[in-house]
Amino acid sequence: PTRVLTGITTSGTPHLGNYVGAIRPAVATSRVTGVESFYFLADYHALIKVQDPARVQRSTLEIAATWLACGLEPDKVWFYRQSDVPETTELTWLLTCVAGKGILNRAHAYKAAVDRNREAGEDDDAAVTAGLFMYPVLMAADILLFNAHQVPVGRDQVQHIEMARDFGQRFNHLYGEPAGRQYFTLPEAVIEQRVATLPGLDGRKMSKSYDNTIPLFAPREQLKKLIYSIVTDSRAPGEPKDADSSHVFQLYHAFASATETEAMRQGFLQGIGWGEAKQALFERIDAEVAPLREKYEALMAKPADIETILRDGAARLRERHAIPTLRALREAVGLRDLS
Numbered sequence: 001p002t003r004v005l006t007g008i009t010t011s012g013t014p015h016l017g018n019y020v021g022a023i024r025p026a027v028a029t030s031r032v033t034g035v036e037s038f039y040f041l042a043d044y045h046a047l048i049k050v051q052d053p054a055r056v057q058r059s060t061l062e063i064a065a066t067w068l069a070c071g072l073e074p075d076k077v078w079f080y081r082q083s084d085v086p087e088t089t090e091l092t093w094l095l096t097c098v099a100g101k102g103i104l105n106r107a108h109a110y111k112a113a114v115d116r117n118r119e120a121g122e123d124d125d126a127a128v129t130a131g132l133f134m135y136p137v138l139m140a141a142d143i144l145l146f147n148a149h150q151v152p153v154g155r156d157q158v159q160h161i162e163m164a165r166d167f168g169q170r171f172n173h174l175y176g177e178p179a180g181r182q183y184f185t186l187p188e189a190v191i192e193q194r195v196a197t198l199p200g201l202d203g204r205k206m207s208k209s210y211d212n213t214i215p216l217f218a219p220r221e222q223l224k225k226l227i228y229s230i231v232t233d234s235r236a237p238g239e240p241k242d243a244d245s246s247h248v249f250q251l252y253h254a255f256a257s258a259t260e261t262e263a264m265r266q267g268f269l270q271g272i273g274w275g276e277a278k279q280a281l282f283e284r285i286d287a288e289v290a291p292l293r294e295k296y297e298a299l300m301a302k303p304a305d306i307e308t309i310l311r312d313g314a315a316r317l318r319e320r321h322a323i324p325t326l327r328a329l330r331e332a333v334g335l336r337d338l339s
């Protein structure tokens, strides 16, 4: 079967960007026959940004409930918390020893941190942890551990998946070729073009780090308020508006059918007012999200049930995949068999 894998960092409340970029396509794919899915909560990754244990735990619960509310069926897919599969960190070390430091130097998140430091007149690496620098190696371990073929993500993750390919290939070359075997499948990013980078309230990429997100399960009134607060230009009703450069339009496109989107494009040409466009956007998003929101709230009321699902998923997954894979990898590099 084709193996599809993706994760979400448990550093905050899931937002519309996570939903359209990862959750919605991943849940749809999990229903395709011949697909084996691996969906997880990336809590090791959260530690890079969040040193607040209560927040990591809260976020883990929220993101788990979100996956389930969005239709993930835990008895048909592998659904787990990353840190419940400690083989991930062991594989991270094996990959660290073949990963090129020069490649990590070029990672967007690390480079952005260095740029900020330079602008502030600080040392390049001021306040940069080794965790931030190693982020792509940990992510490569997530993907390579289960030999995923496809990784549904937003555009911001593409570079990480290319790095995972690079590290996997290097490992295959060093250890696989002499033994005549390929240890790792090289993964591919799967990106839905119309939602590859969903804009946030200020028009930049919707992101927890920019504080411009619309929470996926914001209560209806808050959702409406947030949508009405999306930054727009001051063109008056009646003036033609350019759909493609409008964030309101891009958001609408991410939630509406092709026909609805085309009608909205015409509306823009005819100078639809921002209030009207935002109302239509609100109604479109709410229509999709409202039934999920109800399920989400019911799930959040029973955290113990979610905990059981996660633990059970990880236990089966370790048994079936992670432990045997690490056994083979330890042997490949010359470490002792622990079993």
Ligand code: TYM
Pocket: 005, 006, 007, 008, 009, 010, 017, 018, 019, 020, 021, 022, 042, 045, 138, 139, 142, 143, 151, 152, 153, 154, 155, 156, 157, 195, 196, 197, 198, 199, 205, 206, 207
């Ligand atoms: P994270 O938690 O930042 O985001 C989770 C997923 O949501 C997508 N996304 C977006 N898509 C479109 N528009 C946006 N504005 C937007 N914002 C976020 C992200 O692209 C991502 O798909 N490193 C990952 C988590 C991770 C992972 C993995 C993903 C850890 N290991 C292995 C795939 C495979 C991250 O921080 O995503």
